[in-house]
Amino acid sequence: MKLLKKILPVIITIVFLYLVFINLNFRELIDILKEFKLKYLFALSLTILLSGAFRGLCYSQLISKTIKAPLKVLIPLCLTGTALNILLPARAGDIFRAYYTGKKYEANKVKLFGTIMLERIFDGLIILSMLFLGIFIYNKNPLAQKLCTGGVIIFFGSLIFAFITVKFKKIDSVCNFLLEKTRFLPNKIKTFFETCINFTNKTCNSFIDGFEILLYPKKLFLILLCSCGIWFFEALKYYVIIQGLNCEVSASIVLFIISFLALACMIPSTSIYIGPYQFAVISAFAIYNINKEIALASSFIEQASVTIITSVIAILFLIKNNISLKDIKKS
DSSP states (O other): OOHHHHHHHHHHHHHHHHHHHHTTTHHHHHHHHHHOOGGGHHHHHHHHHHHHHHHHHHHHTTTTTOOOOOHHHHHHHHHHHHHHHHSSSHHHHHHHHHHHHHEEEEEEEEHHHHHHHHHHHHHHHHHHHHHHHHHHHOOOOOOOHHHHHHHHHHHHHHHHHHHHHHOOOOOHHHHHHHHHHGGGGGGGHHHHHHHHHHHHHHHHHHHHTTTTTGGHHHHHHHHHHHHHHHHHHHHHHHHHHHHHHHOOOHHHHHHHHHHHHHHHTTSSGGGGGGHHHHHHHHHHTTTTOOOOOHHHHHHHHHHHHHEEEEEEEHHHHHTTTTHHHHHHHHH
């Protein structure tokens, strides 16, 4: 199983890279990259930083009932998390964010990881809502409409399920029922199952506690606004890149493209989202008859700029807080 987890992302990456580079005009790609206007780099950097700032603000609201942490800590922490998500597999940045916050402020790390999972549900809901509007307004494909509608329902349903779970907490009842059933087992087996059930009970309750913010409507509204801010600047980032490549597209089309790309990042691949991300860029641009070379150039610029900027902030953050690679691995 461990071997499969290591090999599968590599296989997926190779397959998608083949699809990306087949019939690609490399000379045209290089020429397009050379034509990118450097005056757009400042605006591009600003959108990346503002997206990170809104991510930090969103995180502060999510954990506000547990921890009172300043934005000057949370914003660079979230940008560091973004860098680690890009450079390392398995969403390592999200795990590190929960680990670091829990350790620094002496809070339950599993609960904090639950808040980050809730943040991702909000991200998915916003992304799919943008995709929903893009498909229904600009790409009236019946299959795409059905898939997108299903996705919105799934994420909205996840929020409702999370609310019901945290509101009515039934984990204890289920675990107590299971503990009751173990009384007829031999002592050694009974002890083993009791240990497993008690551990599961404690862990699940801590994770569900991370969703407690769902019980506070005002906080939810602020989190929703912050999520909208995150994805507004993510879309603006791509709009700036496209403008820098002298490619004229409307802002509304960019909303469709960025939501399409965000979903591609959910596909397992090697670090830096190599393969699926580039293929998604090409596919999204192709819907609007924008050629493969321009699409790939935009993805190179976007990934390079985000990786460099967030990595620089991550290095400074890790040095300032005396965090080593061993600490990241430990998280």
